[in-house]
Amino acid sequence: DAMVIQNPRYQVTQFGKPVTLSCSQTLNHNVMYWYQQKSSQAPKLLFHYYDKDFNNEADTPDNFQSRRPNTSFCFLDIRSPGLGDAAMYLCATSRPGTDSYEQYFGPGTRLTVT
Amino acid sequence: AQKVTQAQTEISVVEKEDVTLDCVYETRDTTYYLFWYKQPPSGELVFLIRRNSFDEQNEISGRYSWNFQKSTSSFNFTITASQVVDSAVYFCALLNNAGNMLTFGGGTRLMVKP
Numbered sequence: 534d535a536m537v538i539q540n541p542r543y544q545v546t547q548f549g550k551p552v553t554l555s556c557s558q559t560l561n562h563n564v565m566y567w568y569q570q571k572s573s574q575a576p577k578l579l580f581h582y583y584d585k586d587f588n589n590e591a592d593t594p595d596n597f598q599s600r601r602p603n604t605s606f607c608f609l610d611i612r613s614p615g616l617g618d619a620a621m622y623l624c625a626t627s628r629p630g631t632d633s634y635e636q637y638f639g640p641g642t643r644l645t646v647t
Numbered sequence: 648a649q650k651v652t653q654a655q656t657e658i659s660v661v662e663k664e665d666v667t668l669d670c671v672y673e674t675r676d677t678t679y680y681l682f683w684y685k686q687p688p689s690g691e692l693v694f695l696i697r698r699n700s701f702d703e704q705n706e707i708s709g710r711y712s713w714n715f716q717k718s719t720s721s722f723n724f725t726i727t728a729s730q731v732v733d734s735a736v737y738f739c740a741l742l743n744n745a746g747n748m749l750t751f752g753g754g755t756r757l758m759v760k761p
Binding site: 564566570573574575576578581583588621623625627629630635636637638639640641643 | 680682684689690691692694697738742745746747748749751752753754756
């Protein structure tokens, strides 16, 4: 089945130690998104790629970076995680201009910072 | 700018009761898309429904029904004969016409007690 995959589902990292979360998709969607969702809050968009074009949200900290080496994969890099970066990170994909328009979400990676 | 408001932060019902989750939105787009997602404790966002702004027909799917009222900018979600498995956080979301901005409401935590 076509889907959005996130690995790992659970990630523990140490304060200040760089960490990378990965997302892959078999939907051949041209847009990929990264959201951060903290406990009891709504998902918050960090950035998205429209094809190869990177679009950063204005309030996304510089500590967060992203890479998209090809259509299928997108990575979220947190250069120096702080305790406040502990959250669920959700990847989503879409293909604007098609009938569905919706964003398809992966299962998320729950990041713990110790 | 667009905005989604879910005034009910938490609802508690007893199994078999009907429950309605409210959603009110603001947008300047004439074409837009509304969604409901379910987020169980596992964290994955589960797509429930999409409604286009030009389609005000209400929809029923099993125990779920949605009432879209463009005149009041509302898109309410009703669960009939609630079950314990319905316990989750439910998010209403608004997608802009360009298809690249998905705005979530704050979510409503539904607890269904046996």
